[in-house]
Amino acid sequence: MSESLFGTPFIAAPMAGGTSTPALVQAVHDGGGLGFLAAGYKSPESMVAEITATRSLNIPFGMNVFVPDARQLAPSLAAQTRLQAYRAELEPEAARYGVTLPPLRLDDDDAWQEKINVLLADPVEFVSFAFGLPGKPVVAGLRKAGTTVICSVTSVQEALAAAEEGPDALAVQHSSAGAHSAAFLPGGKEPAGTPAARTTAELVAQVRAAVGLPLIAAGAIMDGPGLREVLDAGASAAQIGTALVRTHESGARQLHKDALGDPAFTETAMTRAFTGRWARSLVNAFVRDHQDAPEGYPAIHHLTAPVRAASSAAGDPQRLNLWAGAGWRSAREGSAKDVVREYLSGH
Template sequence: MSQDIFGTRVIAAPMAGGTSTPAFVTAVHRAGGLGFLAAGYKDVAAMEAHIRAARDAGTRFGLNVFVPDPAQLPPSAAVLAEVEQYRLRLAADARRYGVELPRLRLDDDDEWQGKIDSLLADPVELVSFTFGLPGADVVRALQRAGSAVLATVTTVAEARQAAEQGVDALVVQHASAGGHSAAFAAAEVPGSGVPGTTAELTAAVRAAVALPLVAAGGIMGAADLQSVLAAGAQAGQLGTALLRTDESGTRQLHKDALADPHFTQTALTRAFTGRQARALVNEFVRDHPDAPEAYPAVHHLTAPLRAAAAAAGDAERLNLWAGTGWQRARSGSVAEILAGLLG
């Protein structure tokens, strides 16, 4: 596989939940970057509709798919008990908005097999995976269908596992990235931690595997991009840097919060979804520091609370995903932001 499968040094992260729309990905393409549609949280029909819309616009794009965790489908009895306890702790939030917490949903695999079947029947150029590895059989099937396959990793150990499955490239996500962590395996040396910067993690992965790399985490400007390219990445992946753009599908409440000096830090939290994700620290994050590790059960449990907070314009109870460089996120068009990196 060519080291230059991306055709650009700037990639827009697949941001599920409404941000990475076909219009957003098209704007990235027209500005000289490469965008990824997000299949996460969509049914197969919605995923296919977004693919058609991007194709109709003449856009080059990739598609990202969530890998379900068999250990959470359903959760163990011990984890289920923790989720039930969390439901009790969320009662005050439910009363605040006058909503009812839903019954626990324990079987949501994000329509995994249906999405794989669809992508085999109607391939897209690039398919990336997050939250785990798809399995060597899926990798080979997609490649035979004509897709290049990317896996998202957060450590050298994960990178080696992905390489063993035969993927074509890796997205190397540092802990500084906003939104959900893609981590799926224990640290290679207990207590060793992760390299301190995205460039350092990229260099460590480059030394371990011979695959094209995309570096993700804290890339907000040209200097950040150059640092990961120098460390061995072929491209840098931007998420938070593009959240406030005109074409981003992010809620205006979220965009405004990124520019609000009231918010002074980010943290990794499981409070909203049961999976570690980096967000601006607001009241909800502070109120629920001990949320269980139970994705997607917690995601479904808090969904009506997040919807009610958004409807009420309450940024203190909303999942405000943001990387550590969020204060440098700018408003304006995608083209204006990318011009500073591609110029």
């Protein structure tokens, strides 16, 4: 499958929490790529404001939406007990900065339906989903509105399930990718004879053999040769995140940008400590101190928010979520336009 569906083999990963900005979308476009915004953690009104600002640039772009997990919004009594225990574990972290932890919040679906309504009424060129499948009616409605729909998967099993919903493409995320895993069938068994994919290219090849949809590769693709590798494995494009975090146009905290270039950080790890959902981060004190954090998204995200904000305000990277893919050492400063151009010239 050619890159014609996206117009480019370079897609900027949607990075929630403020990292993805209209300015980043513009710079990625100027370099020859396709930019994405992220609706996660934003109100529908804020999402609309970003769409309006980006649409005024007269360039194609996409929007990513988090799919709520019904299990996490209605956790069992045992799960609620674990979450309360984790809240108690976090009290010393809050005391360190003189902040107060909020009570458990279990009802946050990230304004799912309101955001879908906006995207149906005022469609954008591309919409991708993470953390689950949006459902056939949503996929069909968006496609009818003229939107190209992308579902995120992390395995062959998830790819097969996603293909049944009728999307236009799949974003195939390897475990080496930074930030949250898009997995929605945790612990599920792969089809018989499917080995563990050691690299993003291997995972793409496995999914390519199982489904006929265009694929977007994601996970530790840090340069032009890495882009070529996943394209050769069967991807139509690559989704690049960590390599853009330090750029001028990224909205990431400066503390996060600096940490990616700080030799004091020597490894990444998957952790649930910050949000209750597996995510790859630079290993700092918070990651080390809370290795047994329970599942509970977005409840834990809300619990740790005051600590993370205070850590940032204090200039302390040891208790901040420093999302980073396995190839983080290659992320550099400068304009995202130049980063994209380097990828495209080297693939």
